Amino acid sequence: MALLDIDGLSVAFRTRRGELQALRNVSLSVEKGEIIGIIGESGCGKSTLINSIIGLLPANVSAVSGSIRFEDENIVGMTEAGLRRLRGERITTIFQDPMTALNPVLSIGTQMTAIQYRRPESLAVKRRRAIDFLERVRMPDAARRLDQYPHQFSGGMRQRICIAMALLTEPDLLIADEPTTALDATLEVQVIRLLRELQRDIGCSVMFVSHHLGAVADLCERVAIMYAGEVVEQGTVRDIFRDPRHPYTRKLLECDPGRLTEMQDTLPTIPGEVPDLVHIPEGCIFRSRCPDEFARCGERPSPETVGPGHRAACHKARELGTP
Amino acid sequence: MTALLTVNDLTIRFPAASRIAARLSGQPAFIEAVAQVSFALEAGKTYALVGESGSGKTTLARAIVGLVPTHSGQIEFGGQRISGLGETALRPVRRQIAMMFQDPMGSLSPRLKVQSILAEPFKVHGETADLDRKIRSLLADVGLPAHFAERYPHQLSGGQARRINIARAIALRPKLIIADEPTAGLDVSIQGEMLNLMRALQEKFGTAFLMITHNLHVVRHVADRMAVMYLGRIVEEGDTAAIFARPRHRYTTALLSANLKADPDSSTQIIEAEGETPSLLKRPSGCEFHPRCSFKHEICRNEMPGEQAMAQGHRFSCHNPA
Ligand SMILES: Nc1ncnc2c1ncn2[C@@H]1O[C@H](COP(=O)(O)OP(=O)(O)O)[C@@H](O)[C@H]1O
Numbered sequence: 315m316a317l318l319d320i321d322g323l324s325v326a327f328r329t330r331r332g333e334l335q336a337l338r339n340v341s342l343s344v345e346k347g348e349i350i351g352i353i354g355e356s357g358c359g360k361s362t363l364i365n366s367i368i369g370l371l372p373a374n375v376s377a378v379s380g381s382i383r384f385e386d387e388n389i390v391g392m393t394e395a396g397l398r399r400l401r402g403e404r405i406t407t408i409f410q411d412p413m414t415a416l417n418p419v420l421s422i423g424t425q426m427t428a429i430q431y432r433r434p435e436s437l438a439v440k441r442r443r444a445i446d447f448l449e450r451v452r453m454p455d456a457a458r459r460l461d462q463y464p465h466q467f468s469g470g471m472r473q474r475i476c477i478a479m480a481l482l483t484e485p486d487l488l489i490a491d492e493p494t495t496a497l498d499a500t501l502e503v504q505v506i507r508l509l510r511e512l513q514r515d516i517g518c519s520v521m522f523v524s525h526h527l528g529a530v531a532d533l534c535e536r537v538a539i540m541y542a543g544e545v546v547e548q549g550t551v552r553d554i555f556r557d558p559r560h561p562y563t564r565k566l567l568e569c570d571p572g573r574l575t576e577m578q579d580t581l582p583t584i585p586g587e588v589p590d591l592v593h594i595p596e597g598c599i600f601r602s603r604c605p606d607e608f609a610r611c612g613e614r615p616s617p618e619t620v621g622p623g624h625r626a627a628c629h630k631a632r633e634l635g636t637p
Numbered sequence: 638m639t640a641l642l643t644v645n646d647l648t649i650r651f652p653a654a655s656r657i658a659a660r661l662s663g664q665p666a667f668i669e670a671v672a673q674v675s676f677a678l679e680a681g682k683t684y685a686l687v688g689e690s691g692s693g694k695t696t697l698a699r700a701i702v703g704l705v706p707t708h709s710g711q712i713e714f715g716g717q718r719i720s721g722l723g724e725t726a727l728r729p730v731r732r733q734i735a736m737m738f739q740d741p742m743g744s745l746s747p748r749l750k751v752q753s754i755l756a757e758p759f760k761v762h763g764e765t766a767d768l769d770r771k772i773r774s775l776l777a778d779v780g781l782p783a784h785f786a787e788r789y790p791h792q793l794s795g796g797q798a799r800r801i802n803i804a805r806a807i808a809l810r811p812k813l814i815i816a817d818e819p820t821a822g823l824d825v826s827i828q829g830e831m832l833n834l835m836r837a838l839q840e841k842f843g844t845a846f847l848m849i850t851h852n853l854h855v856v857r858h859v860a861d862r863m864a865v866m867y868l869g870r871i872v873e874e875g876d877t878a879a880i881f882a883r884p885r886h887r888y889t890t891a892l893l894s895a896n897l898k899a900d901p902d903s904s905t906q907i908i909e910a911e912g913e914t915p916s917l918l919k920r921p922s923g924c925e926f927h928p929r930c931s932f933k934h935e936i937c938r939n940e941m942p943g944e945q946a947m948a949q950g951h952r953f954s955c956h957n958p959a
């Protein structure tokens with residue numbers, strides 16, 4: 315049974331221009347112990363998806379439908395008390411900017427013992443566990459540094475502290491929202507290695523959200539591609555990067571300069587603009603920018619299964635296979 | 638082959654956070670954010686500065702446009718020394734060097750219409766004749782319709798804001814544009830659009846670019862030459878193609894190998910650079926990369942490596958190069 319099962323999730327926001335449909339009919343599941351990558355350009359709904367899972371949607375949300383099953387409970391419609399029981403304990407998060415999670419006026423030791431408040435243990439035991447986790451994220455001299463404040467650490471170290479904090483409660487699901495976007499290449503690799511290693515130790519599931527294709531290809535087992543509020547394709551990392559079936563996935567991969575083997579003067583782009591989510595066009599959401607558009611695209615495609623666990627929401631999904 | 642910009646043995650110092658504490662603990666009272674940096678950029682070409690954050694890239698760029706005082710060394714532009722010049726002497730030079738800052742939204746003032754944002758460089762240099770036509774033509778240069786002049790920054794998408802930023806930079810037809818992380822945080826498709834636009838403008842106007850980035854995939858496609866910085870020093874410099882074909886400094890090899898490919902079967906072996914970047918207050922002895930280097934010898938701890946010069950101006954400072 316899946317740990318997390320999102321089924322037909324739609325989320326809309328109230329805006330001055332009208333209702334903005336940020337997520338539409340998103341279905342996605344995360345197995346126990348799996349690392350899943352969520353890829354999509356900014357504005358495609360990645361953070362809204364995460365906020366739905368942790369029950370922290372902004373105040374102007376106007377409609378939520380569908381379900382998010384976490385084990386045998388539905389997060390959609392759950393009481394605040396129920397959410398608090400999950401959030402920070404069984405589902406934890408790390409974000410792009412570590413300072414959003416760290417309190418600048420408290421030492422990291424104080425913060426790392428405070429989040430263990432549910433454990434009926436002495437402070438000494440909690441401190442020892444905090445030191446252990448700091449060592450696991452390879453913080454040199456962890457015992458001494460426990461009493462330092464966030465500003466005394468570099469950006470890369472702060473992100474590692476956040477990882478330690480997110481794993482301290484041994485969660486079932488760790489959600490990482492662009493955790494390496496602000497880091498340089500060598501530090502990004504370190505963080506990814508660390509995530510994989512700790513995930514293996516703890517056995518939790520990880521949802522890794524990024525627009526860095528290379529990082530996702532390196533870390534994840536399964537991948538979902540989002541475009542303008544929809545999951546347009548999902549499959550194993552090999553399905554997505556080697557045999558993409560949705561024209562958007564194919565275009566996105568073409569645009570990655572890291573995949574161009576030849577030096578190129580002009581870099582590939584996706585012509586056109588993302589549709590306005592207040593006025594959703596009819597038919598396929600990618601239609602206006604799609605190189606493979608044909609008559610049927612006026613009809614909204616439903617996800618087509620092209621292989622085990624590999625689905626693409628495109629009328630041509632079967633034809634678009636690599637020969 | 639005359640250089641447009643020459644930086645010679647440039648060092649930039651900042652006072653350390655606490656001088657008293659520094660004196661008491663025996664640490665230096667200043668940091669060298671840029672240390673003995675030399676390089677040259679040819680007219681009409683693109684030169685990339687790469688390196689981890691904190692390696693001194695932005696400081697170097699700001700020194701070139703006179704926003705940060707230099708400690709020693711010289712900067713020459715178009716054959717004229719510009720480091721250490723006063724504000725009045727710098728004025729005509731400023732016209733020829735434009736700077737595109739990181740974070741385009743943050744650098745576009747929110748209460749001004751695009752019209753006023755683009756008028757600003759002309760006004761600063763007293764070239765206000767025919768302003769409307771100049772602004773329309775700038776918008777056309779960056780592929781935006783004329784009615785965008787009436788918009789405010791918050792009415793622009795991320796990509797459009799970047800275009801306005803580029804339009805402002807080319808307004809006075811500078812010979813050099815310094816672009817600090819021009820594509821940081823952008824999606825690949827929009828990143829491609831921006832780089833293509835910059836390349837097209839380079840061809841049209843012969844502008845040289847000094848591009849600061851930590852995206853090596855981008856460097857490979859846009860830069861003619863590149864320098865790799867570590868702790869304020871250039872540790873390797875050369876033609877981009879030569880460095881990608883055969884990186885020599887061990888920091889460069891680690892950096893290039895960490896450039897993850899979007900391919901699950903990618904066989905590239907990642908060379909890990911363990912640990913953290915050292916503090917500028919406590920520069921390591923010998924080769925400053927040695928604490929993180931997996932290929933260090935005894936000599937690397939004790940002796941700073943000299944510079945080795947190869948063909949085509951490829952140079953690096955490493956005792957045990959790849
Ligand atoms: N509180 C909100 N009110 C109105 N629109 C919102 C709100 N939050 C997000 N959006 C819109 O919803 C869409 C998805 O946003 P988001 O989930 O933040 O995307 P991502 O994380 O992929 O960049 C965007 O069009 C964004 O502008």
Ligand SMILES: Nc1ncnc2c1ncn2[C@@H]1O[C@H](COP(=O)(O)OP(=O)(O)O)[C@@H](O)[C@H]1O
Nearest residue numbers: 651652670689690691692693694695696697917
């Ligand atoms: N105005 C300043 N005062 C003191 N230190 C500074 C100042 N500007 C930059 N630094 C320091 O100089 C070093 C280089 O920074 P920077 O040039 O911004 O690096 P990069 O652009 O490569 O990330 C950093 O250690 C930074 O903290």
Ligand SMILES: [Mg+2]
Nearest residue numbers: 360361362491
């Ligand atoms: Mg987001």
Ligand SMILES: [Mg+2]
Nearest residue numbers: 694695696817
């Ligand atoms: Mg910088």
